[in-house]
Amino acid sequence: MADDRCRVFFALWPDGALRDVLAADAGQLPAARPIARDQLHITLLFLGVVTSAQRACLLDGAAAIRSPACELTLDSIGYWRRSQILWRGARQTPPALLQLVDALHRLAQGCGVEVGTRPFQVHMTLARRVERRPRWVPPVSVTWPVRHFVLVESMLVPQRGSPYRLCGRWALLG
Ligand code: ATP
Ligand code: MG
Numbered sequence: 001m002a003d004d005r006c007r008v009f010f011a012l013w014p015d016g017a018l019r020d021v022l023a024a025d026a027g028q029l030p031a032a033r034p035i036a037r038d039q040l041h042i043t044l045l046f047l048g049v050v051t052s053a054q055r056a057c058l059l060d061g062a063a064a065i066r067s068p069a070c071e072l073t074l075d076s077i078g079y080w081r082r083s084q085i086l087w088r089g090a091r092q093t094p095p096a097l098l099q100l101v102d103a104l105h106r107l108a109q110g111c112g113v114e115v116g117t118r119p120f121q122v123h124m125t126l127a128r129r130v131e132r133r134p135r136w137v138p139p140v141s142v143t144w145p146v147r148h149f150v151l152v153e154s155m156l157v158p159q160r161g162s163p164y165r166l167c168g169r170w171a172l173l174g
Pocket of ligand 1 (some may be wrong): 007009042043046116
């Protein structure tokens with residue numbers, strides 16, 4: 001793979017205080033591999049491997065997005081058996097978030113990045129390699145004031161610490 005390529009995704013990225021809340025019950029997770037506090041996120045659109053020109057196009061276009069802020073209430077737990085992933089979800093997806101995801105889809109298309117057609121599902125991975133659906137439910141729901149979105153690089157060769165690096169962060173209208 002050429003050096004100028006990178007693997008990126010748009011996401012919601014919790015601030016420090018929210019991470020504390022989200023990670024507070026992580027110790028109770030019935031999981032072999034809980035996600036570290038500083039890696040918790042919600043993927044809005046996974047772009048995969050892009051060229052540096054596409055990355056520049058995504059950064060420019062993201063800065064031009066005008067999409068409203070919203071409150072996202074994480075109040076459910078989901079489990080994907082095939083991927084053995086346990087995640088935190090939302091019973092209701094705010095229309096503003098769908099609007100943002102739509103804008104990101106259009107941006108990706110405009111930058112010549114092919115993305116899947118899988119419908120957007122709010123999910124925050126909490127743990128991997130969870131072999132069966134646990135009975136565990138998070139004791140409290142968490143309301144996230146969504147004010148920003150980010151572009152994240154998923155490092156193919158992770159540095160020490162997090163495998164993710166923030167490339168850009170943009171405010172939502174609020
Ligand atoms: P790893 O794959 O090394 O275990 P990861 O899943 O955290 O780590 P990536 O595979 O780069 O890192 O994924 C980054 C984010 O994008 C994660 O939230 C992941 O769930 C999501 N993602 C990855 N691949 C896809 C895909 N094909 N479609 C939709 N979302 C994806
Ligand atoms: Mg992955």
